Amino acid sequence: MINEEALGWVVRTRDPDFADWDAFTAWLEADPAHASAYDAVMLADSELDSLIPPEPVAMPVAANDPGVRTRRPLRWIGGGAIAAALVATVSIAVLNRSDIYSVTTRPGETRVIALDDGTTVELNGGTTMRFDRKDARFAALDTGEAAFTVRHDVANPFRVTVGDTVFEDAGTVFNIVHTDAATRIGVSEGKVIYNPQAEAIALPAGRALAEDAQGLRVMDIAPAAVASWRQGRLVYANAAVGDISQDIGRSLGVTLTATPGARAMRFTGTIRLDRDPALFFAQAAPLMGLTAVRQGEGWLLQEGPTKEGNGPQS
Amino acid sequence: MATGLSAIFMANRPALLRFLRARGAGEDAEDLLQDMWMKLEAKDLGPVSDPLPYLYRMANNLMLDRYRSATRRERREQDWAEGAGGVMADPTEDIAVDDRMVLNEQLDQARAVLRDLGPRVEMVFRRFRIEGVGQRVIADELGVSLTTVEKDLQKAYRAMLTLKQKLDTE
Numbered sequence: 001m002i003n004e005e006a007l008g009w010v011v012r013t014r015d016p017d018f019a020d021w022d023a024f025t026a027w028l029e030a031d032p033a034h035a036s037a038y039d040a041v042m043l044a045d046s047e048l049d050s051l052i053p054p055e056p057v058a059m060p061v062a063a064n065d066p067g068v069r070t071r072r073p074l075r076w077i078g079g080g081a082i083a084a085a086l087v088a089t090v091s092i093a094v095l096n097r098s099d100i101y102s103v104t105t106r107p108g109e110t111r112v113i114a115l116d117d118g119t120t121v122e123l124n125g126g127t128t129m130r131f132d133r134k135d136a137r138f139a140a141l142d143t144g145e146a147a148f149t150v151r152h153d154v155a156n157p158f159r160v161t162v163g164d165t166v167f168e169d170a171g172t173v174f175n176i177v178h179t180d181a182a183t184r185i186g187v188s189e190g191k192v193i194y195n196p197q198a199e200a201i202a203l204p205a206g207r208a209l210a211e212d213a214q215g216l217r218v219m220d221i222a223p224a225a226v227a228s229w230r231q232g233r234l235v236y237a238n239a240a241v242g243d244i245s246q247d248i249g250r251s252l253g254v255t256l257t258a259t260p261g262a263r264a265m266r267f268t269g270t271i272r273l274d275r276d277p278a279l280f281f282a283q284a285a286p287l288m289g290l291t292a293v294r295q296g297e298g299w300l301l302q303e304g305p306t307k308e309g310n311g312p313q314s
Numbered sequence: 315m316a317t318g319l320s321a322i323f324m325a326n327r328p329a330l331l332r333f334l335r336a337r338g339a340g341e342d343a344e345d346l347l348q349d350m351w352m353k354l355e356a357k358d359l360g361p362v363s364d365p366l367p368y369l370y371r372m373a374n375n376l377m378l379d380r381y382r383s384a385t386r387r388e389r390r391e392q393d394w395a396e397g398a399g400g401v402m403a404d405p406t407e408d409i410a411v412d413d414r415m416v417l418n419e420q421l422d423q424a425r426a427v428l429r430d431l432g433p434r435v436e437m438v439f440r441r442f443r444i445e446g447v448g449q450r451v452i453a454d455e456l457g458v459s460l461t462t463v464e465k466d467l468q469k470a471y472r473a474m475l476t477l478k479q480k481l482d483t484e
Binding site: 043 | 329332333336337338364366367370371374377378381382385417420421424425428429433434436437440441442443444446448449450455456457464467468471472474475476477478479481
């Protein structure tokens, strides 16, 4: 059994800003058993270290796997707000006769879209976005990756719709990746608000947010690492190889798959992009502790150092 | 030692002593206070922004260390008595395959527990417990009240500690 009062004091005293030591002393003095109850919970707390998954590992899930349902944990929270927002968007669209057009890049191709308001959107390869000729403050990222340099306007914020999620700028440079399995955003300047109508999580420069099958989490990111693909580099801190291989595929325009073992591995460092896939993988794969082998038109990333002969065993 | 800190230590000596006694130090309270004084002298700390909470925190940590080493000694003796050898495995050392499977299984269970708490509670817990961010900051980040953050943390701790107890008794 967990002593609830002791738990309360553990939560309070573990706060770096805790200051009410008089109240804590008074509680301890009320009953000699309180001190040992507190010690017991504190000890159990320190032993949680090995039990907390360091960062949720993105487990590879086959897209057509019926057994595992991709969790969309936030849909229900903002359900009402999203429904209301949809109604509003539809009616405005009817009134203003919005003029939506979409832009698609092939894998390996990049494109810069300059919107009328001075905002630029850089699309990485394999990306589809929608814009509105009548409303320069609207953008939707349907799939792929894009970097946004937004001209800020308090009265009329720039909003990016990504699936059910809305990101609203507050004077900003940021990058969004959207795949079937995950949405990731990194902010390098200014601030972005995640779902302003619902959770309203503020992401200042140097913060990143990921939403995937494991749920929603916020983490730190080096501002220079945000949208580094624009400079021909991919920069990572403890990123899953599964995510990295998707980034590589998008940026280089190669079909890249990774074995489940390789996908679960993590990498910290900078990968220099190279237009020549053979040259690129010769450099990048050993960096990640992996081996890349050509498979027909595409490439396969697998665990372990290079082995001789990947064809039929001689 | 920063003169400010030493003055505050002296001025609050009775209160700190009272705290250590309440904390279960018993007749060792005076000795522990002396230890604290020596540590402060040896460290030569610069100015500390909140000196009194700093001193209380230090006293509290001393008591936690005491409790921890006593518990560890007890467990070692128990292991010895049970013939388990009493060697504590370093988690960073290479773990045998079946231990690793058990560990993975436990992590999966922990992951499920955290997931069931809902995304906000999980995020609050991670920010606080892993990244060491204060509750005030977390509340501001999420735009919720301090009470909500505290309740979320209690909920998450309760769930994780219950899981830990369950795993320990398995």
